[in-house]
Amino acid sequence: MFRVYLAGPDVFLSNAVELGRLKRARCLEHGIEGLFPLESDAGVAAEPGAIFRANCALMERADAGLLNLTPFRGPSADAGTCLELGYLYRAGKPLFGYANADLCYRERVETQAGPLREGRFGPIDSAGHVVEDFGLFDNLMLVQALEASGGGLCQRIGTQGADPLAALEAFDASLAALAAYCSHMGRDGS
Amino acid sequence: MFRVYLAGPDVFLSNAVELGRLKRARCLEHGIEGLFPLESDAGVAAEPGAIFRANCALMERADAGLLNLTPFRGPSADAGTCLELGYLYRAGKPLFGYANADLCYRERVETQAGPLREGRFGPIDSAGHVVEDFGLFDNLMLVQALEASGGGLCQRIGTQGADPLAALEAFDASLAALAAYCSHMGRDGS
Numbered sequence: 033m034f035r036v037y038l039a040g041p042d043v044f045l046s047n048a049v050e051l052g053r054l055k056r057a058r059c060l061e062h063g064i065e066g067l068f069p070l071e072s073d074a075g076v077a078a079e080p081g082a083i084f085r086a087n088c089a090l091m092e093r094a095d096a097g098l099l100n101l102t103p104f105r106g107p108s109a110d111a112g113t114c115l116e117l118g119y120l121y122r123a124g125k126p127l128f129g130y131a132n133a134d135l136c137y138r139e140r141v142e143t144q145a146g147p148l149r150e151g152r153f154g155p156i157d158s159a160g161h162v163v164e165d166f167g168l169f170d171n172l173m174l175v176q177a178l179e180a181s182g183g184g185l186c187q188r189i190g191t192q193g194a195d196p197l198a199a200l201e202a203f204d205a206s207l208a209a210l211a212a213y214c215s216h217m218g219r220d221g222s
Numbered sequence: 223m224f225r226v227y228l229a230g231p232d233v234f235l236s237n238a239v240e241l242g243r244l245k246r247a248r249c250l251e252h253g254i255e256g257l258f259p260l261e262s263d264a265g266v267a268a269e270p271g272a273i274f275r276a277n278c279a280l281m282e283r284a285d286a287g288l289l290n291l292t293p294f295r296g297p298s299a300d301a302g303t304c305l306e307l308g309y310l311y312r313a314g315k316p317l318f319g320y321a322n323a324d325l326c327y328r329e330r331v332e333t334q335a336g337p338l339r340e341g342r343f344g345p346i347d348s349a350g351h352v353v354e355d356f357g358l359f360d361n362l363m364l365v366q367a368l369e370a371s372g373g374g375l376c377q378r379i380g381t382q383g384a385d386p387l388a389a390l391e392a393f394d395a396s397l398a399a400l401a402a403y404c405s406h407m408g409r410d411g412s
Contacts, residue, residue, distance in 0.1 A: 041351070043352075044351045044352040044353075044354075045350075045351060045352070046341060046342070046343065046346070046350060046352065048343075048352075079356075080356050080358060080362040080365065080366055081366055081369075081370075083362060083366075084362060084363060084366035084367070084370065085370075087363065104351075105296050105297055105298065105331065105334075105335070105347075105351075106295050106296025106297070106298070107295055107296070108295065108296070108300075108301035109301055110298075110361070111298035111299055111301070111304045111360060111361040111363070111364060112304075112361040112362070112363040112364070114301045114302075114304035114305045114308070115304045115305065115307050115308035115311075115361070115363045115364060115367060116308055116363065117305050117308065118304070118305035118306055118307065118308030118309035118310075118311075118312070119308035119309065119311060119312045120308075120312075121305075121308075121309060122308070122309045122312035122313050123312050141295065144295075145295070151236060152236070153236070153238075156236070157295075159385075160235075160236060160385065161231070161234045161235065161294075161295075161387070162233075162234040162235070162236065162238075163234075164234075166269075166270050168270060170301060171300070171301040171302040171305070172270040172273060172274060172302070173274060173277065173301070173302040173305045173306065174301060174302070174305060175270065176270055176271055176273075176274035177274070177305060179271075180271075180274065180275075195349075195350065197351070
């Protein structure tokens with residue numbers, strides 16, 4: 033069965049295990065096996081080295097990545113998920129990302145950190161740092177890695193009132209894109 | 223000559239090009255060639271796809287990575303730098319990270335987002351999300367990738383009053399660790 037690594041800050045939700053099971057069930061409806069970090073041999077209580085090795089092993093087993101890139105504790109995606117995006121890209125896996133957020137990166141920085149001023153190399157935040165202004169959802173490396181991998185980004189607003197990290201509308205759309213990819217490649221990714 | 227990819231949000235500083243030249247000069251003092259993103263063929267004004275491809279090409283050329291993991295627009299390292307950390311790790315390069323910041327991740331989240339409460343799976347922030355509490359500098363995937371690569375992290379406070387992103391004390395210490403690594407491996411990394 034085609035296997036997808038389910039990356040994201042979902043592991044930091046209080047209902048992470050349940051959400052992982054729900055995502056895996058949705059994958060199975062498409063004939064895809066979902067690999068969710070918290071369900072690896074290294075559990076929630078494991079030490080950092082064991083969790084790192086277990087996550088890398090899961091990524092190696094996966095045929096593709098499906099990543100929750102919803103902004104986490106700042107204007108960008110979760111740091112660990114960004115690392116996994118780079119890892120999976122270098123490993124040659126097709127990558128499908130989604131985000132429950134509607135603004136582009138520049139707008140998000142402005143919303144969180146206040147008005148920007150125009151500088152020589154683009155807009156500048158209050159700390160004096162240039163803000164990427166390509167109209168992209170996040171840092172260009174993230175968005176381009178998704179595209180260059182053969183996958184792509186699905187950005188839309190999740191359920192009103194729910195935790196944006198946990199909403200599944202964009203996940204479902206992203207999973208459907210992955211399923212179409214699998215179907216095009218002959219279901220087993222070969 | 224041994225080549226090191228100089229990753230980091232340095233590219234978002236107003237004096238990015240000068241800082242890149244300074245870092246490259248410091249590398250040369252150790253007999254190491256520094257590869258700095260803004261000095262690739264794709265310049266500041268290039269389009270996102272060209273910048274992405276140029277950065278990937280530079281990472282492929284590099285024998286090692288030296289990454290500025292100073293927190294950027296939130297409690298974690300810059301999103302693009304995290305992606306590059308994962309990319310370089312999967313490519314098998316030894317990775318040396320540094321950060322101009324003195325707190326651990328949990329303390330930094332608390333400082334930026336307010337008091338945490340204790341939950342079933344560890345401390346929880348005001349958004350209801352678990353905060354990693356391993357006493358590590360950042361998300362465990364980042365710290366463990368550095369260690370597992372054969373490199374490591376150098377965390378210390380930069381020059382008082384200067385922009386923490388631009389301070390070079392921790393960079394110098396990290397570069398010295400890389401130079402020792404090169405020396406141990408026979409200078410050319412073979």
